Amino acid sequence: MITVLNVGNTHTQIAAYDPETGEFSGVRIEPTADFSLSELSGELAAACVVPEVGRELGRRGAFLVDAEHCAKLDLSAVDRTTVGADRLANAVELRSRREFPAAVMDFGTAITLEALDADGRFIGGAIMPGRALLRRILAQGTAQLPVAEWSEEPPDKVGTDTDSAIRLGVDRGAIGGAAAVIGTARRQLGSDLKVTATGGDAGLFMRHIENLIDGGPLFTLRGIVKCWENG
Numbered sequence: 001m002i003t004v005l006n007v008g009n010t011h012t013q014i015a016a017y018d019p020e021t022g023e024f025s026g027v028r029i030e031p032t033a034d035f036s037l038s039e040l041s042g043e044l045a046a047a048c049v050v051p052e053v054g055r056e057l058g059r060r061g062a063f064l065v066d067a068e069h070c071a072k073l074d075l076s077a078v079d080r081t082t083v084g085a086d087r088l089a090n091a092v093e094l095r096s097r098r099e100f101p102a103a104v105m106d107f108g109t110a111i112t113l114e115a116l117d118a119d120g121r122f123i124g125g126a127i128m129p130g131r132a133l134l135r136r137i138l139a140q141g142t143a144q145l146p147v148a149e150w151s152e153e154p155p156d157k158v159g160t161d162t163d164s165a166i167r168l169g170v171d172r173g174a175i176g177g178a179a180a181v182i183g184t185a186r187r188q189l190g191s192d193l194k195v196t197a198t199g200g201d202a203g204l205f206m207r208h209i210e211n212l213i214d215g216g217p218l219f220t221l222r223g224i225v226k227c228w229e230n231g
Helices: 051-059 085-096 131-140 160-190 202-208 219-229
Strands: 002-007 009-019 021-033 044-048 103-106 110-116 122-129 193-198 212-214
Touching: 002 051, 002 219, 021 202, 044 051, 044 085, 044 219, 085 103, 085 110, 085 122, 085 212, 085 219, 103 160, 103 202, 103 219, 110 160, 122 131, 122 160, 131 160, 160 202, 193 202, 202 212
Parallel strands: 002 044, 103 193, 193 212
Antiparallel strands: 002 009, 009 021, 103 110, 110 122
8 A cells, every 4th residue: 555645836636555455445635735744654656746845755665656656657758857747747647548649737826727639648738727726826916806706606797896796707717718728739639629728627628618527636636646657
C-alpha cells in the first residue's frame, strides 16, 4: 500500500493505493495550507506544485512526478523544464487511454489543458485562472469589489447587485474562456478531438460545455501511480 498525493495550490488530494488490486481507498481532500506530512507514513508518491511541500516530500524520500519521472511521456515538443507535475500526471493518464489525439482539462485553482497529438506526444496546452482564483484576483486588484459568493451555477441574467454582477462575469467568463481554449485545441488537432474533464470544479463546466468526457475525481492520482510504476 502506498500513499498517493496530488498537492495543489489550494487543496491536496490524498489516497491509499493498493498495487495488487489497483484500487484506491480512503480518498480525501484537505486544504494545502493545513496539510501536514507528519500524519503520513510508509511509501509516498506525489505530484506537487507547491515548492515548500515538494522539498519536504523529497526529504521524506517520496517519489515525485517530474520531467524525468513521468512514465516516458514524449516531451520533445515542449519546454520540459516548465511543465507542472500535475499536468504531467494528467498527460500520462490521458495517454494510457490510447485514443489520440486527445486532451484533458483540469478544473481547479487554475484551469489547465494538456493535449496529446495523433502519436500520443504531449504538445502542450493552456493555463488560466479558475473561478475561485478569479474571484480573489478581482477583489485584490480593486479598491471596493468584494470576493463574490461561491455558486454552484452561474447567474442566468445580468446582475442586480455587485455580488451577482461579479458572479455572472467571472463564472460565465470562465466557462467561455474554457470553451475558447478547447476550440483552439480542436482547430489545431481536429474537430473530433476528445476532451476529458477532471478536477474539483469539473461538474459545472461539464454542464455548460458540450461533449466533455467525465474523467472522474481520481484522474490525476491515476497518472501519478502510472509514473510511480514506471519509475
